[in-house]
Amino acid sequence: MNGSDRRLRQELERIIANLDADQGEDFSMRVGYTYLLGVYLAVNAISDAFLLVEGPDCTHMKTQYIQGNHDWLSTLTSVSGLHRVANTALHPSLMSESREANLRERLERMAAHPEVTGLLLTAMPMAAITGADYQRLCRQVSAGHGKEVVSVPGLSLSGDWLDGYARVLKALARSIALESSPQPNKVAIVGYLHDRNEDDHRANLEVLGEMFQRLGLELVSVWLGGQRWGELGRVGRAGTVISLPYGRQAARIICRRSGAKLLELPLPFGMSACDLWLRELGEHFGSQAQAESYRDEQLSRLAPRLEWLVPFLFQNLPVAYIGDPYLLPGLYDLLHLVGADLRLAIVTNRRHHFNQAAVSLPGVECLVYPRQRNFIRFLLRRALEENIRLLVTNNYGAAFPLPSTAVVEFGFPSVFYHALYPRPFLGYQGMLAMLDRLANSLRAEELARSRKV
Structure with a gap:
């Protein structure tokens, strides 16, 4: 630890002590967005x-x-x-x-x-x-x-x-009019969080479209996916609706109206979720062979690219997360895949979302929808105690100065990271892109630390 990081650590410890000394009731605002x-x-x-x-x-x-x-x-x-x-x-x-x-x-x-x-x-x-x-x-x-x-x-x-x-x-x-005559080989996604029109989300939809195409299916609609209002009704063409966490109720309503079959799946974020998607889709549509072929092809591309990163960059790396609960299981799985260790997570949404995410995170200390004062105290104390080296966070945590910690802004909102060229985070391709982001941020922090006095 260099002198700059030692001084920062001492200042953060002073802030923690001041917060601990304040025994009054916490009336600070909740950490979240409206x-x-x-x-x-x-x-x-x-x-x-x-x-x-x-x-x-x-x-x-x-x-x-x-x-x-x-x-x-x-x-x-x-x-x-x-x-x-x-x-x-x-x-x-x-x-x-x-x-x-x-x-x-x-x-x-x-x-x-x-x-x-x-x-x-x-x-x-x-x-x-x-x-x-x-x-x-x-x-x-x-x-x-x-x-x-x-x-x-x-x-x-x-x-x-x-x-x-x-x-x-x-x-x-x-409320809206749905197109009729659902077809068995056509699918729709309802509950996709299209939180911006940049190319991270456009790339996600391309990745998912390719996956369906390889299974002999046509993706006819994504709710929501940057489309025009008049295109929303195309969801009625789908014989099967894939329900994602950001719109479960909407997916059920559409299926009741259109007669489509409902398939509830997690976000295809992380290895386990991607594998689950292919198993469920393969069984549902009778295309197990195509699903296995697609998985083998993707993993044969992914695995060699991680050969150096796993032992020399990610193994035993202590990580913290701040943000949306529906991204948390996939991030945990992704980090576990490469040997990193998610130690703590702060969910910036109400508890019912955390419960609906059905998050199972062995060894991870979670704080859900805290007030501002408790958020700061928990983050600073646990980050110092766990010697966190990577913080994956929405904008709420991006500005916190933690010693020797790389910060990757991810989720809504992201003010300091943008994607003006294809940069997915879903699917097998998205796994590689996300790990690439994490690795580059870690090396950039290492370089910045070497230049401090």
Whole structure:
């Protein structure tokens, strides 16, 4: 440890001691992101969707969490003034008045615009608690303009961003027109988290499309995958719907409506999940031979590339994770594959998501949806005690200075890492790309440490 790292460690120990000395009740904010951001992510994932929020003008500023920060290719706002996220500029002084006429007028004006092919409506809690009949308004505006207008419950007081995203998918699954005549060799994915339009997600979808193609299947729709509103109905063509964790309820609703078969799978992130996908798909479609051939081909490419990395870089490496619970099992499996050791994890979502992820992580200490003060204390103390050398984190943990620790920003939101060329993290190809990211970050930190005094 060089002098710079020793000084940093001493400063972090002082911060921990100060936090320990504060015995007052912890009223700090929760570590996480809001329900409305999840709604915005879903709008961002449908290229021509528009959203009206009944709420104050500050709802416009929340788009900056996504556009220009997490997603460099987002189109939620526009210099033309035709923003895809609009609001009613609701003021508390207007709460006791009837707002239905004004709200309908705004919906009518948006629905009448030629660029609007589909429209969503949601509300902040200050508006939702007054009991406006949003679904009736949506039906009336939809009938008048011949466009789909969908109400999304305003549940910001009880949900986080994962709930917001899932609720949009559920509302769409209930409301939009589906194409008919599902075919047995066509599949759809419902519950994919398309949290930005950059090439990490485009590459993920290409990887999954290739996997299906090798099994003699056609991927006809991904909810959501950056498509146009009018393409969402193609999910009805699928004879089988693959349900992913970010939209389980939506997948069930679509299957009930279309008559498709439902296959619930984890994210194909990490070796175990990828193998499970191929086994389940092979058995479901009677294509075990193709599935085994595809797996052997992918592993023959993957294994030689890890020959040096495993013993000299990853083996026994202490790692920490901060972020989305649905990414956690795959990351644990990926690290275990190369001999690294995930020691601690902080989940920045509500506990019910952690429970639904059915995470089994032997030897990993988990902290779920903590308050800010406890988050800082836990992270700093355990990172120093465990001598963490790699932190895989969303933006919440990216700025923490930990001695001799490489930081890889991953998940929503990612402000300092972007993908403007194909860079998957799902499937076997995504495993290699992710391990490549981790390895390069470790070597970059090693180089930076060698230049410190």
